């Protein structure tokens with residue numbers, strides 16, 4: 001008996017790449033392959049990345 005397994009396509013909850021907050025679909029802000037809870041967090045992340053890039057801690 002081959003029973004077809006129903007593939008449940010669950011939408012993975014997305015967290016903000018900047019603050020880690022769970023993002024609602026409505027608030028989703030997608031930029032550069034990352035999700036943010038808002039434009040503010042996107043800007044925050046950009047600043048952080050720019051600092052890391054300039055500082056080169058490694």
Ligand SMILES: [Zn+2]
Pocket residue numbers: 016017018019020021036037038041
């Ligand atoms: Zn955020």
